[in-house]
Amino acid sequence: MKLTSARIFWDRLGLFLLWGSGLLLPAILLFIVGCLVWKGGRVISWEFLSTLPKGAVLGAAGGILPAIKGTLGLIGLSMAFAAPVALITAVYLAEYGYSSRADRALYAIITGMVGLPSILTGMFGYAVFVVYLGFGLSLLSGSLTLAIMVFPTLVALMRNSILSAADKYRALGLSLGVSRWYLLLRVTLPAAVPGLVSAALLAIGYAAGATAPIMVTAAVIMSRGSIELTQPVMALPYHLYILFSQHISLERAYATALVLLGLLLVCNIAALVIRKMAQRETGSL
Amino acid sequence: MNITLRNLNVWYSACHILKDVGVEFKSRQISAIIGPSGCGKTTLLKSINRTAELQPGFRRKGDILLAGIDLYRALDAVTARRSIAMVFQNPIALPMSIKENVLFGPRYYGIARTEAEAVAERCLREVALWDEVKDKLSSPASNLSGGQLQRLSIARVLALDPKAILFDEPCSSLDIRSIRQIEELLLKLADRVTVVIVTHNLQQARRIARDTALLLEGELVEFGETEKLLSQPQKERSKDFLFGQLG
Ligand SMILES: Nc1ncnc2c1ncn2[C@@H]1O[C@H](COP(=O)(O)OP(=O)(O)OP(=O)(O)O)[C@@H](O)[C@H]1O
Numbered sequence: 001m002k003l004t005s006a007r008i009f010w011d012r013l014g015l016f017l018l019w020g021s022g023l024l025l026p027a028i029l030l031f032i033v034g035c036l037v038w039k040g041g042r043v044i045s046w047e048f049l050s051t052l053p054k055g056a057v058l059g060a061a062g063g064i065l066p067a068i069k070g071t072l073g074l075i076g077l078s079m080a081f082a083a084p085v086a087l088i089t090a091v092y093l094a095e096y097g098y099s100s101r102a103d104r105a106l107y108a109i110i111t112g113m114v115g116l117p118s119i120l121t122g123m124f125g126y127a128v129f130v131v132y133l134g135f136g137l138s139l140l141s142g143s144l145t146l147a148i149m150v151f152p153t154l155v156a157l158m159r160n161s162i163l164s165a166a167d168k169y170r171a172l173g174l175s176l177g178v179s180r181w182y183l184l185l186r187v188t189l190p191a192a193v194p195g196l197v198s199a200a201l202l203a204i205g206y207a208a209g210a211t212a213p214i215m216v217t218a219a220v221i222m223s224r225g226s227i228e229l230t231q232p233v234m235a236l237p238y239h240l241y242i243l244f245s246q247h248i249s250l251e252r253a254y255a256t257a258l259v260l261l262g263l264l265l266v267c268n269i270a271a272l273v274i275r276k277m278a279q280r281e282t283g284s285l
Numbered sequence: 286m287n288i289t290l291r292n293l294n295v296w297y298s299a300c301h302i303l304k305d306v307g308v309e310f311k312s313r314q315i316s317a318i319i320g321p322s323g324c325g326k327t328t329l330l331k332s333i334n335r336t337a338e339l340q341p342g343f344r345r346k347g348d349i350l351l352a353g354i355d356l357y358r359a360l361d362a363v364t365a366r367r368s369i370a371m372v373f374q375n376p377i378a379l380p381m382s383i384k385e386n387v388l389f390g391p392r393y394y395g396i397a398r399t400e401a402e403a404v405a406e407r408c409l410r411e412v413a414l415w416d417e418v419k420d421k422l423s424s425p426a427s428n429l430s431g432g433q434l435q436r437l438s439i440a441r442v443l444a445l446d447p448k449a450i451l452f453d454e455p456c457s458s459l460d461i462r463s464i465r466q467i468e469e470l471l472l473k474l475a476d477r478v479t480v481v482i483v484t485h486n487l488q489q490a491r492r493i494a495r496d497t498a499l500l501l502e503g504e505l506v507e508f509g510e511t512e513k514l515l516s517q518p519q520k521e522r523s524k525d526f527l528f529g530q531l532g
């Protein structure tokens with residue numbers, strides 16, 4: 001075939017579009033980070049990270065330490081609630097999920113819940129944990145609410161990664177005359193670790209940024225930064241929201257957002273390390 | 286120990302895959318199964334290894350006996366699979382070290398810590414892999430080459446101490462040298478266990494198998510001494526297949 005100039009044009013255009021769409025995502029990310037650094041970078045200091053909020057209007061000066069602690073507490077506790085149960089549910093669904101109608105219904109319900117607006121989860125948390133169970137506006141109520149919010153996502157993602165590991169090794173593993181449990185513990189779960197870690201990471205990001213559910217269950221404008229189950233906490237996204245919506249300090253809002261982003265970056269790096277270690281251990285991809 | 290099939294019928298859902306197969310694979314020798322693609326060879330091996338039943342829709346009628354013991358009635362699946370081990374067509378590394386791949390079965394059945402090393406070494410030596418891997422026993426098995434991985438798969442089933450081993454086209458993706466290596470290994474193994482091998486290569490059947498079974502569309506068309514079956518097939522259908530294969 002002859003290379004006409006029209007062909008060359010279309011080739012170039014196709015290539016350009018391919019590259020362009022591939023670069024779009026990093027470009028957006030870079031833009032967001034750049035924007036945050038430019039607008040809020042100057043505020044970031046050791047003092048900002050390590051002291052309590054101050055000022056005539058709270059948050060106009062001082063730091064955000066209680067919010068960092070609160071968010072870490074909410075993330076840690078909600079993952080501690082959600083991850084083990086999600087893992088067990090995912091294993092059950094992956095191993096037995098297609099054997100009965102009830103199991104299929106369970107999976108359908110869980111995946112259906114993935115898209116539930118988080119404010120609904122928040123209202124549920126408020127009604128059940130804050131009021132009915134009497135936990136009040138507290139770290140416990142907030143963590144439980146966040147746990148419920150991330151649970152369906154966690155289950156769906158964990159199930160998929162377990163299922164793909166199980167599919168790959170089930171026939172071979174069982175042909176060697178071992179039980180399903182042994183296969184699960186020795187092969188399927190270790191091979192699924194990278195996927196499980198990714199799932200947890202996604203859930204952490206989701207929980208760290210969620211504002212609506214904690215607004216009604218856990219977060220307050222000011223706390224002294226003590227982390228107690230029965231006490232309310234400050235949280236980065238909520239603090240950010242207040243700074244922003246009450247026009248307290250736009251610059252400090254951007255700086256707070258930057259800290260939240262940094263926190264997630266740290267989680268990402270940790271996940272990367274765990275995944276790499278798991279891959280080195282098992283030799284799987 | 287002989288493997289005896291009596292009127293074995295297998296279905297996957299509505300598909301009748303194996304039809305009234307009756308055959309005896311004798312102890313201490315290699316028997317080959319040949320036949321065109323899709324005729325049910327893998328299904329036959331998996332039925333004997335009791336992994337076919339893991340497929341949804343599997344149904345079976347007829348008996349499979351190991352030394353007179355009914356595999357489906359007298360044994361549970363786990364024990365049956367261990368007694369009649371199977372090596373699959375595409376070797377897969379379990380996601381763990383080379384040594385742990387070999388010890389995968391024994392660790393489940395329970396093996397003394399002090400014995401583990403020795404078992405791994407014995408099995409790896411038996412498949413002539415020891416010298417190649419002895420310095421990297423704890424590195425992931427997925428780094429091995431295709432031929433090495435196939436030998437590792439065999440070491441893995443040898444560690445189960447099976448009475449019989451079924452091989453599903455073990456040489457299909459290997460080079461000549463690896464093929465020779467595997468064939469020699471099979472001949473050696475046949476001294477103490479029953480060996481059944483599915484092969485697409487009639488010359489390979491000729492080289493190593495005393496008996497050969499010809500399977501066409503799920504039916505056992507002929508069974509007998511390899512040389513005789515390949516040179517003087519009795520049925521028209523067999524002739525068509527064999528002469529088609531030989532070209
Ligand atoms: N899980 C399954 N469900 C339904 N049908 C199946 C299943 N597995 C295999 N079959 C069918 O059973 C028949 C025999 O398959 P089998 O894999 O035993 O053939 P084979 O002789 O090993 O072929 P090849 O030489 O290509 O490996 C084929 O028609 C295949 O489509």
Ligand SMILES: [Mg+2]
Nearest residue numbers: 326327328453
């Ligand atoms: Mg096959």
